[in-house]
Amino acid sequence: DAKTTQPPSMDCAEGRAANLPCNHSTISGNEYVYWYRQIHSQGPQYIIHGLKNNETNEMASLIITEDRKSSTLILPHATLRDTAVYYCIVRDGSYSGAGSYQLTFGKGTKLSVIP
């Protein structure tokens, strides 16, 4: 699976949009971009995923560049409860056994939402 690069930390004012970048310049055609977050010592929470089109759900929007080498997770109106470590993960979507479903977690971005 392709590696990802994320800034180690970011701050965002409460009520503003939080834009979390992720670089995945070696991504291949079958690989999806997944975003999870982990609020202090809890299990990771799935946020959103996409292949090449932009995606939106009730939690966030995912913007993937046309060349798919980077993406941005957008939390439209950040709240204090959004303070967490956000993980961008690239995973091969073609199934070839259990190993294809492994999620490789990097260090993520620690987002601090400030009142």
Add this chain to the structure above:
Amino acid sequence: SAVISQKPSRDICQRGTSLTIQCQVDSQVTMMFWYRQQPGQSLTLIATANQGSEATYESGFVIDKFPISRPNLTFSTLTVSNMSPEDSSIYLCSVLPYSGEFRTDTQYFGPGTRLTVL
């Protein structure tokens, strides 16, 4: 998605003992996974729990240290054997649910078990 519970939520154990962690899901799932998160670190996959067969372990993890059972499509256990302080971590299970009759591609995680070994 799926509702996942883990027992115990936390425990403090003595060196040399073993602890079995349970993972229960509210619906049938295709795959179940066990991860470890050491203090201040990211998550590392320990193994994939296969129903009806032996678990598939990642490099650096062995069955004697982390035996896994998966008796059915909604339940799995991970045992941490002969514990040492280096085993102090959060242990997490994750699942790949079915969507109708089809496998989904999104993993969902349990709340974790925080283990401290003295």
